[in-house]
Amino acid sequence: MAFGELLASLQTNPYFGAGFGLVGVTAGLAIIRKGLMLSAHGLQRYALTTCEVNSKDKSYQWLLAWISRQSSRAQHVAVSTDFVEDEAGRVSSRFGFVPAPGIHFFRFGGRIFKCERRREQMDALAGMPYEVCTLTTLGRDKQIYADIFADARDIALADSRDKTATYIAYGHEWRPFGHSRPKRPIESVILADGLIELITNDLYAFITSANWYHSRGIPYRRGYLFYGPPGTGKSSLIFSLAGLLHYSICVLNVSDLSLTDDRLTQLLNTAPKDAIILLEDIDAAVVSRAPQASDGVRYDGLTRVTSSGLLNALDGVVSSDARIVMMTTNHVHVLDDTLTRPGRVDLKVLIDNATDNQIRRAFIRFYPNDKDMTDKFLAHVRSDPTPVSMARIQAHFLLHRDSAEQTLKHKVL
Template sequence: MTELAPSSSSQSSFFASLYDNLQQNPYFNAGAGLAGIGIAMSFLRRTAQISNTYFRRRFMITLQVNNEDAAYPWLLDFINKRSATQTRNLSANTTVHQAESGKTELSISFLPGHGTHFLVHNYRWIKVERQREKQVIQKDGIRTPFETVTLTTLGSDVRFFKSLLEQSAREAIDNAETGLVIYQAVGPQWIRFGVPRKKRDIESVVLDGKICEQLVADFQEFIGSAGWYADRGVPYRRGYLFYGPPGTGKSSFISALASHFGYSVCLLSLSERTLDDDRLNHLLNTAPPNSVVILEDIDAAFVSREDPLSNHPAYQGLSRVTFSGLLNALDGVACAEERITFMTTNYVERLDPALIRPGRVDRKQFFGNATEMMLRKMFVRFYREPSDSNLADEFVKKAISSAEDGKHLSPAQIQGHFLMHKQDPRAAIDNIRNLF
């Protein structure tokens, strides 16, 4: 007999029966459930990874800096100052300074330790990760482990990290222990004179009225006007003449002004016996960058040609520098650009008009003896008194009333008097007559 092929209804009933049997099988149901959960979890994990990558690319920015970069210690210090309340994980950085005399100074600073830190800057949370790698680098002759610090925050504007780095660098530079560098002319070149001096605060030199503010503004305007001078074909040079009685702060203010703007000071004496016209011209035109040149007591080197003293034997042969040589060095054809020159004198009337004409001296400023305002300001500043202190009032009144025959006190005299009574403002008041 011929075997008949199963009908479609029979096949359907077979598969239905097989599905019912598998569904009733507990082992199969457990495996299918686990497989379904695995597939679902894999899908969700993949979706989360794609979403996280997309979110980080579109809505987060990252900055990475390693310890081969100059900004690395500045950034760590910046982070440490702002994450002090969020982290207790610190690393110490110890520096030892030992002088030739044996005096030793120890400096310890703390930086964020390795790991994760959080801080808030400009109302934005930042995640910080500091990592140390196994490889080492050569830095300042010392082998140190390679490190990186990674900053991550919400946002898409990279200017946020740019401003953060600029602020950290600015804070580090402002707090750096730098000093006022003094140069002295030795032969045909400028040589550093001693170690850098401690910078003097511009506010420590007390001047009358708005003189300090005006001179600072004038200096600031000049150093920021190189383009203006170039566009108009005007030589980019500035000359100042400070004149007045001895001890009124002329040289002190120049040092404070240079310190305030981060300039060095080049001292040049025209009375030096080895100085001649050629060397003077060379020195004035080869001053170190970002420096000011000071010609102190200019009246001692030259006397006005209109002054009867100019032919006196006592003033002959004081210097090998000729007057015409000085004038050419100040604004001759071969003069260098971007030069700032200060001249000081106690006797401005002795100076030749040709020396202090515009172009050689662009600003003249008188430094006078102590006025009532200066007396009060010096007393308040020295003794840390309130500005409306009764002691300051008493000191000013007694200083003015004690003056005899039109005598005036110079700021140098006042400061010397305060140093004699630096812990006792009352004694400074009671003994003011000793200055006259």
């Protein structure tokens, strides 16, 4: 049979025609599907811009709170509990809503945005799920995302402008601890004459001299050591300094048994910007090479952080720049000279027991209408020759807050 006759017979065969038609339809649908996929890919690549933010980024919570303001009609939300403190010091809870995992839409700057919040695997180090928030909009101008994050940042900072946030180390990252507290006025910390001015002038000179440090090849970091008896105001001073600079505080317990040299270096290098890193009671975290003091104070074996690891983290090849570290101790005599040398500790300040002028200033601050009793109260305190700390003076005032006369009738405990 000739080929032409075979082809003619196949064309008149109804079974072959039906099969050929099905093949053609299938091929056509596949081509259309492929074309749509290519078109969607091209549209996404050339006509859409996407921005991805993960939960490890500091702006993540800012973005969620900002989106909740934009998409007020969203019905699928998650509760975000915050705490607020009124002028009387009472703390109350405040409930807000943020977009729950899923897809949300909002409008900003004349554009419609798609927000997809995905919750992925558990982050073992952080102890919480790892999340990603993806924003997508039509257009190729990425500046719109910069505007979004700037707006979200401004709103978040406005809510915390008069507060000081505290961070603690959790695993290999910093995590906010508790709720932010109102800033403490620097004038509420009463130190010996000239100390506040000495410290604040040094801080302002440092934070405004980045170019000066870099141009001379000097590491741009500053270390402070506040030492003296307990209750003299070392921690209160640091908290008020953070408020004065609009900084947060990162509290690092160097004597933590879970802390290692590597983790210490990691934490010091990843601390939030504009933060004071606080190492409290540094004497309890180091092994002194000096002879044991007469009072028997010596802290050996209380930490896994080695002396060399601490020194290198503070002032070594792996140490970070643009950093302020403040250390406190009640036993400065047990600290090794290698820790307190310049470069690791640039300014050492003795915060001692209360002087006569401190006691006078504190009395006037608590009892401004009874200034004439200031010298009487000072004589009452000094009738006991034992040195007294400002913490004891303040506790005495709080005990007799409604009567200046009562402060003269009772002994400072």
